[in-house]
Amino acid sequence: MVVCKSFLLLTFACFVLSVKGKYFDPCYKDDIKCLSKATEDFLEKTYNGVAETQIKPFDPLIIPELNVVVDQAMGLTFDFKNINITGLKNQQISDFQMDTSKKSVLLKTRAVLNIVADLKIKFTNKNKEFTGTYTASTTALGASQYSYTLTKKGDNEFFDVGPETNTCEIIGEPVVTISDNLASALENDSDAQAMKPDYEDNKTSLRKKTLCQIVETAYITVIHNIRAVAQIFPKSAFFIDI
Numbered sequence: 001m002v003v004c005k006s007f008l009l010l011t012f013a014c015f016v017l018s019v020k021g022k023y024f025d026p027c028y029k030d031d032i033k034c035l036s037k038a039t040e041d042f043l044e045k046t047y048n049g050v051a052e053t054q055i056k057p058f059d060p061l062i063i064p065e066l067n068v069v070v071d072q073a074m075g076l077t078f079d080f081k082n083i084n085i086t087g088l089k090n091q092q093i094s095d096f097q098m099d100t101s102k103k104s105v106l107l108k109t110r111a112v113l114n115i116v117a118d119l120k121i122k123f124t125n126k127n128k129e130f131t132g133t134y135t136a137s138t139t140a141l142g143a144s145q146y147s148y149t150l151t152k153k154g155d156n157e158f159f160d161v162g163p164e165t166n167t168c169e170i171i172g173e174p175v176v177t178i179s180d181n182l183a184s185a186l187e188n189d190s191d192a193q194a195m196k197p198d199y200e201d202n203k204t205s206l207r208k209k210t211l212c213q214i215v216e217t218a219y220i221t222v223i224h225n226i227r228a229v230a231q232i233f234p235k236s237a238f239f240i241d242i
């Protein structure tokens, strides 16, 4: 691989990458079809992570811990542990906009995700908690906005991806279930029963809000990997016209 010759410090990373084959072909920045194909190739080849690089595994993606304030007024909090997300390797680009004068990127992808987690439901106003497991499947649109700069190293220019802002939208009605032990403990609790009508009234949007916090957290790793691969390959590996 020619790219690696001028890049002595990362020789080993280059070796690992070249052994695994070419990751993607470069695209014109406005060619969404080409970018989508390149992204799919990249996701398929890297979802287990790549040793000796900063590319982390992302399918399954494990989020060790995440606390979500589901509804402040109701005093309802979900403390998740060991969130296991599958499906990120099959995400598809739904939009890509690169503004070369502002040096900013908007990337939107769509993914069908399955999520399993340990869950502690807390009633913060009542000092009560219930534990069990949480399972969800949903279609999510993730959007990430980041700036970039181009840095010269040797003969090549590399993208330096700046901090990102991730947002998410849940498409359609998510399917969410909790384990039987958790459901029956809530069934059996008078405070839970008192809260139920308010919860049911707004169930879909509360579920979507919760899932979006999981998806936005997952996106941190997705963008981390884009940042990592941009350190390994020069801009010409990604784009023909930049």
Ligand SMILES: *[C@@H]1O[C@H](CO)[C@@H](O)[C@H](O)[C@H]1NC(C)=O
Pocket (backbone or CB within 6 Å): 060, 062, 084, 085, 086
């Ligand atoms: C995550 O879920 C997948 C699919 O159900 C499973 O194969 C994998 O072992 C799980 N990983 C962990 C660390 O629980």
Ligand SMILES: *[C@@H]1O[C@H](CO)[C@@H](O)[C@H](O)[C@H]1NC(C)=O
Pocket (backbone or CB within 6 Å): 184, 185, 188
């Ligand atoms: C339901 O409540 C009763 C009485 O408080 C208790 O004996 C029983 O163990 C509870 N069941 C569950 C599933 O929490």
Ligand SMILES: *[C@@H]1O[C@H](CO)[C@@H](O)[C@H](O)[C@H]1NC(C)=O
Pocket (backbone or CB within 6 Å): 201, 202, 205, 206, 209
């Ligand atoms: C339902 O949830 C949404 C999103 O969290 C919130 O904006 C809205 O005020 C809630 N409505 C009620 C009736 O609680």
